[in-house]
Amino acid sequence: MNADQPSPQRSSVAIVGGGLAGLAAGSALADAGYQVELFERRPYLGGRASSYELPGTAEVVDNCQHVLLGCCTNLIDFYRRLGVEQQIRWYDEITFILPGGRSSTLKPGALPPPFHAAPSFLDSTVLDLKDKLAIGRAMMALAPKLPKDDGEDFLSWLLRHGQPQKAINRFWMPVLVSALNEDLDRMSVRYAAQVFRESFLKSAEAGRMGVPSVPLSQLYGTAADYIEARGGKVHMRAAVDSVRADADGVQLCIGGEDVHADYAILATPFGGVEKLLPDGSEAEGLRNQLRNLESSPITGIHLWFDREVTPLEHAVLLERTIQWMFQKSKILATRRDSAPSGSYLELVVSASKTLVEKSRAEIIEMAVRELAEFFPAVREATLTKATVIKEVHATFSPTPGSDAFRPSQVTPWPRLFLAGDWTATGWPSTMEGAVRSGYGAAEALTNSASNANRFLVPDLPAKGLMRLFG
Numbered sequence: 001m002n003a004d005q006p007s008p009q010r011s012s013v014a015i016v017g018g019g020l021a022g023l024a025a026g027s028a029l030a031d032a033g034y035q036v037e038l039f040e041r042r043p044y045l046g047g048r049a050s051s052y053e054l055p056g057t058a059e060v061v062d063n064c065q066h067v068l069l070g071c072c073t074n075l076i077d078f079y080r081r082l083g084v085e086q087q088i089r090w091y092d093e094i095t096f097i098l099p100g101g102r103s104s105t106l107k108p109g110a111l112p113p114p115f116h117a118a119p120s121f122l123d124s125t126v127l128d129l130k131d132k133l134a135i136g137r138a139m140m141a142l143a144p145k146l147p148k149d150d151g152e153d154f155l156s157w158l159l160r161h162g163q164p165q166k167a168i169n170r171f172w173m174p175v176l177v178s179a180l181n182e183d184l185d186r187m188s189v190r191y192a193a194q195v196f197r198e199s200f201l202k203s204a205e206a207g208r209m210g211v212p213s214v215p216l217s218q219l220y221g222t223a224a225d226y227i228e229a230r231g232g233k234v235h236m237r238a239a240v241d242s243v244r245a246d247a248d249g250v251q252l253c254i255g256g257e258d259v260h261a262d263y264a265i266l267a268t269p270f271g272g273v274e275k276l277l278p279d280g281s282e283a284e285g286l287r288n289q290l291r292n293l294e295s296s297p298i299t300g301i302h303l304w305f306d307r308e309v310t311p312l313e314h315a316v317l318l319e320r321t322i323q324w325m326f327q328k329s330k331i332l333a334t335r336r337d338s339a340p341s342g343s344y345l346e347l348v349v350s351a352s353k354t355l356v357e358k359s360r361a362e363i364i365e366m367a368v369r370e371l372a373e374f375f376p377a378v379r380e381a382t383l384t385k386a387t388v389i390k391e392v393h394a395t396f397s398p399t400p401g402s403d404a405f406r407p408s409q410v411t412p413w414p415r416l417f418l419a420g421d422w423t424a425t426g427w428p429s430t431m432e433g434a435v436r437s438g439y440g441a442a443e444a445l446t447n448s449a450s451n452a453n454r455f456l457v458p459d460l461p462a463k464g465l466m467r468l469f470g
């Protein structure tokens, strides 16, 4: 390199979007010595994983409960990087409840993977022996290797593998619809298999469930301090209007002003990227690709009661519209540490297409009625506050064939990169997928600057008999 040229580490990088993808890329690059400027159009960070004060109340609510699993190695690395890993509460057990209150708990035992959860699974009272044997057979078909996406949907696969309706309704559907935010007949076999292989079969550690114990924007807002402590700058309420790229760098237009950077990463949702791509024929192919991606909604229903209605911190609710219950007043550190006064629950409905057109009042009425079927104490309790948050474009749909439309983080413009849960990471639309995309874009950028850095961390190793399958 010519001694007059700036070293790659001092190059400037503009990042568009302060969701997890942009924050992960920005933090990694700031750490590697790049001068990072991040532009986020909203007044808070976190993107689709954020929180805000509910108008007219003193309540800070997450846009929706977000959970992670032990197999989310890059997300956990990001938490360690920011020093917030202690703000995740980990759970080894998941309780499944039927209307009427019958419940079963899935938890790891002493057997080696993939059989570590088998004893608690065989004890389950929400499934018959016939269902358990059928599920066991299907799991063993998924264990050896990740199937290719050959266009088949997972419901067809389940029926082809002899799964009874009860096994589908009480096991496959609750696990997968919440993990992939799509209906079984619209999800690819590859992604469904990945959920079970990575989280259920590989090891007990991989299947642990983590829940943030602080509001999401507080958790991810720490990334701004991290970037700024390393000489970068995070701009809020800074919407990027257009982007131009050439061989020497990238020009961003922000509120009528031009900003130059040596490199840029577009880390907005795929709909936003389509509009920001530089003009020219190179952009057309990418735009056509992105137009094939579809999104799916999630609805969060937040209920405050004057008393506790269940001792559980979370549970899967079977065979009703509401799918998960999180007792935020037991999970949030600020609530746990204060004197108990009532309880705050969040109910989550994934792939909530049927709720998109319903009014807030209709959804709250339905949710309270259904909740009382699981927890009878709801009938005696008074609902003191409630709100509904609909995220209509919550995640992209992992439909059969959708992988073909997910672009790489490298673009036809040598100094422009993409990040976002929708880029080609091999992961579904999750916080882990977003962080992988951000680390991946940051790695690609440093490679192109002849200053290769490694930010992505490996998957958890398979344990027990799963080592035979890799």
Ligand SMILES: Cc1cc2nc3c(=O)[nH]c(=O)nc-3n(C[C@H](O)[C@H](O)[C@H](O)COP(=O)(O)OP(=O)(O)OC[C@H]3O[C@@H](n4cnc5c(N)ncnc54)[C@H](O)[C@@H]3O)c2cc1C
Residues within 6 Å of the ligand: 016, 017, 018, 019, 020, 021, 022, 039, 040, 041, 042, 045, 046, 047, 048, 049, 063, 064, 065, 066, 067, 068, 238, 239, 240, 241, 267, 268, 269, 272, 298, 299, 391, 393, 394, 395, 419, 420, 421, 422, 429, 430, 431, 432, 433, 434
């Ligand atoms: C309701 C809901 C529940 C979910 N539950 C889970 C869960 O339990 N577990 C899990 O792992 N994942 C969950 N997800 C998915 C997870 O939130 C996303 O996969 C992840 O947050 C996506 O991050 P991202 O950075 O790719 O995109 P985003 O979070 O969408 O970030 C993009 C950012 O770009 C900004 N932006 C857009 N245009 C511009 C512009 N022109 N200029 C400047 N800034 C711009 C946006 O404001 C936004 O902040 C959930 C998502 C939703 C919506």
